[in-house]
Amino acid sequence: MPKPLQVVHTEELIVSFDPNICRHAGECVRGLPQVFDTSRPDWIRLEGTWPEEIVAVVARCPSGALQAVRAGVAPEKPLGLPMAGVLVHATRDGPIVVKGGVTLQHPEGKQEQRRGSVALCRCGQTRSTPFCDGTHTKVGFRSPA
Numbered sequence: 001m002p003k004p005l006q007v008v009h010t011e012e013l014i015v016s017f018d019p020n021i022c023r024h025a026g027e028c029v030r031g032l033p034q035v036f037d038t039s040r041p042d043w044i045r046l047e048g049t050w051p052e053e054i055v056a057v058v059a060r061c062p063s064g065a066l067q068a069v070r071a072g073v074a075p076e077k078p079l080g081l082p083m084a085g086v087l088v089h090a091t092r093d094g095p096i097v098v099k100g101g102v103t104l105q106h107p108e109g110k111q112e113q114r115r116g117s118v119a120l121c122r123c124g125q126t127r128s129t130p131f132c133d134g135t136h137t138k139v140g141f142r143s144p145a
Contacts, residue, residue: 002128008044013051014069015044015058021131022065023095023119031057062097063119063132093143095119095132106130 003019028036035049035057046054051070058068086100097119104112107129119132123141126133 006044008042008046009071010046010051012071013046013054014071015046015054016067017044018065018067020065020128021063021119021133023063023132024134024137025062027060027062028057028066031060059116062091062117063095064114064117067116090122090143093141094122094136096122104130 006017006019008015008017029038032049032053035045035054037043037045055068055070058066086098086102089097089099091097097117098114099117101113101115102118104114104118106112120130121128121132121136123136123139125135125139125141127135
């Protein structure tokens with residue numbers, strides 16, 4: 001059963017977290033430990049930090065599990081992408097990361113629009129097909145040489 005989407009907001013910012021596609025890379029925790037602290041039940045606390053800092057750290061989330069939107073501001077294009085198109089990167093001993101606007105077609109035929117960054121499983125052991133959930137580290141997946 002999928003885990004529910006988590007949404008935290010202030011008057012200036014809305015941050016959502018999809019635990020079903022998080023690959024536990026830790027970019028958020030290392031980037032802003034005062035905001036993203038997994039030792040707390042309410043692990044995302046937006047108070048006390050500039051919204052711009054939070055948006056910048058969320059943009060580094062390789063799976064797209066974290067998303068941030070400024071209240072009243074249209075989302076920006078993901079940074080570091082080509083002017084048009086999609087960037088696909090097979091990470092060492094991990095998922096395939098796709099950045100850009102894509103349409104994912106699930107095995108059962110359902111289509112889903114994604115924008116930003118998404119990590120796709122290549123070890124075959126994820127519980128959130130087609131998304132990477134970090135299981136590759138537990139099963140010792142290694143990239144082909």
